Amino acid sequence: MRVLFYAAFWFISAAAFLIMVQQPISVDAQWLIALTALGIAGLIYILKLDGAWRYVFMAAVSIVVLRYAYWRTTETLPPADELASFITAICLYGAEMYCLFMLAISLFVVSDPLERRRAPQFDDESLPTVDVFVPSFNEASDILSLTLSAAKAMDYPHEKLKVYLLDDGGTDEKRLSSDPRISTAAKRRQSELQEVCRKLGVIYLTRPANIHAKAGNLNNGLAHSQGELVVVLDADHAPAREFLRETVGHFKTDPKLFLVQTPHFFANPDPLEKNLNTFERMPSENEMFYGQIQKGLDKWNAAFFCGSAAVLRRQALLEVEGFSGVSITEDCETALELHANGWNSLYVDRPMVVGLQPETVASFIGQRSRWCRGMIQIMLLKNPMFRSGLTLAQRLCYLSSMMFWFFPFIRTVFLVAPLLFILFDMKIFVASVDEFVAYSLTYLVAGELLRNYLYGRVRWPWVSDLYEYVQSVYLLRAIVSVLINPRRPTFNVTAKGETLDRDQLSQLAWPYFAIFGTLLVAAGICLYRYQTEPEISGMLLVVGAWNLLNLCVAGAALGVVTERRERRRSPRLSSMRRGELVFSNGAEIAPVAIDDASLVGAHVTILDRAPETLGDRGAELHVYALDTDHKIGSMPVEIRSLASGRDGLGVGLDYRASVSDYRLIADLMLADLQPIREIRAKRRRLRGIVKGSLGFAQWSLSYPLNALHHLVFDRDRSERQASQASAQAIPAIASSRSSEL
Secondary structure, eight states: OHHHHHHHHHHHHHHHHHHHHOOOHHHEEEEEEHHHHHHHHHHHHHHTTTTHHHHHHHHHHHHHHHHHHHHHHHHOOOOOOSSHHHHHHHHHHHHHHHHHHHHHHHHHHSSSOOOOOOOOOOOGGGGGEEEEEEEEOOOHHHHHHHHHHHHHHHSSSGGEEEEEEEESSSSSSHHHSSSSHHHHHHHHHHHHHHHHHHHHOOOEEEEESSSSSSHHHHHHHHHTOOOOOOEEOOOEEEEEETTHHHHHTTHHTTTTEOOOOOOEESSSHHHHHTTTTTTSOOOOOOHHHIIHHHHHHHHHHHOOOOOSEEEEEHHHHTTTTTOOOOOSEEEHHHHHHHHTOOOEEEEOOOOOOOEEOSHHHHHHHHHHHHHHHHHHHHHSSSOOGOOOOOOHHHHHHHHHHHGGGHHHHHHHHHHHHHHHHHHHOOOOOOOHHHHIIIIHHHHHHHHHHHHHHTTTTTTTTTTHHHHHHHHHHHHHHHHHOOOOOOOOOOOOOOOOOOOOOOOETTTOOHHHHHHHHHHHHHHHHHHHHHOOOOOGGGHHHHHHHHHHHHHHHHHHHHHHEOOOOOOOOOOOOOEEEEEEEGGGGEEEEEEEEEEEOOOOOOOEEEEEOOGGGGGGSEEEEEEEEESSSSSEEEEEEEEEEEEEEEEEEEEEEEEOOOOOGGHHHHHHHHHHOHHHHHHHHHHHHOHHHHHHHHHEEEHHHHHHHHHHHHHHHHHHHHHHHHHHHHHTHHHHHHHHOOOOO
């Protein structure tokens, strides 16, 4: 009876709500309704109310949004006899209705994000066996050595943990290739990695041929292992010691659990963060997904596999014949299959894996091209709405994740629509200025208020627009390609650890300059028409403001495609450890604080008087365990730099590491991830709509000038871009013949 009562209550409430939304009212009455709803939502936002108030907030905003949708549908479309205007108006209307549909699904997904308790802890004897898979294609041996060392060092019973390197760079097909360059490189790689695995106690596996890309490689690992659970780590994703202790316990309490997914934390900035210099202070792009959306999906048992930093149950994988390889996003596809077979998933919002992300715009676009085409592939070939075994909530959650990737079409429509009125006088929108302000402006304010209320700590205002615009320019063609032939996309690997010796424009920059120039010219024409055509000045003011907003986003994007130099191949992680620098075969010892460590070196501060032999380049770094006086190891280092600081003499060190030394490097970097979690928490701060908008406007004004400076004065740009383009195979990205991980 209680369930029926609640169902009846929500049905009657929804019906009354929709009836109210559809009432024809005057503009003044619309103002009253909109301002009242925004006032309620704004008060909840200012007071930071949550819990049940979250639903009140969403209801208040929904009134404004639905009033706009009803008015937009019934009052604003031009007559059909004006065919050109009618077609463009319908395109704009369709794009807006897509946004409203996605908003509705998104509100459902994140209406009540789930906060999980810590995994239950069990004694070692009762823990399941675990196989760790590290699939690799072309990653350098030092990156692999760090990940494998960190995997071996995880806190788990030694006899129940096996680590496998799944090498797709040394397959039989490559080693027996008729091309001597491919054959020699594959043989050399296999020999090198087999030696790495032997020294680290890792099992090396390869296969006859690279069939079904990463999914096929993982399935080959399944065929040659027996662990009850499987951990998947990308080649550049190194786990913390506690990773298994914080995840495995969940499988003991739910026999139908197939997945525990954890966040991906990246030690280096993506191109937007690096080029706009926001990495230290702004939430990363993936924070919105891992900080809010995955927790929302988890509420509906729809958290999905993200390709790495996850634990899966072997029994479940074997039930669906392993990792799915129909699409090029095997992770989400596999999760969809397992959810449809009645298995459960779970998300733990605790960063325990540190990885790398693309450093250049080209690599970033390539990676997102793969994600975009893969998710659309799944929607076309395995549409969740028609997949038996899923709950309605799971269908909507998967549909939201897949349909999101059509945003390049929507961004293009919103970019072009005001230009059609300014340049060609097409009627894309039939409304008076008063109506536009009463309905459209209040709708836009409601939308921004909603975004900041739900995602304000994980996404600053307008940053989503910037990320989507930067991707849209190149993803449009990729989407069209997969719509024409859903089985065409292939799987390539994203370059990581790229370096740039100087600031320069990205080789993908020219379309962004072209778009910015077009919008700037349109702004000038709009201003001219506003002064010379007073009879339509009101509409020109509205459309001109719209075009100005697009111009701001395009201006900030010029900052994104102006690449900052990056000479450091490996990012640093805060270490906060004690150690010693030993000189002259132990004759002199200097106690040090290890400030930070990377894959290739460390920075230490000498805590006492500097030894006389400090000028010698060679030394040995001894490292203490966390919070103890126990030395856990040492390795040879070379002094790279010296600099006096407030706390003592700072010393930059380069490792002279052998394979076995990567155990110590992994411990230095990953034994304690608390500093990383503190950085993540610090970056999750509410920016606010006004402050965020002003900051974005500053980007829009300053970065175009810097980009134009590079365009005009960087005379050797074309030669450098040509060499980079050939090295990074940009035509493959732009033409969608391949995709990036």
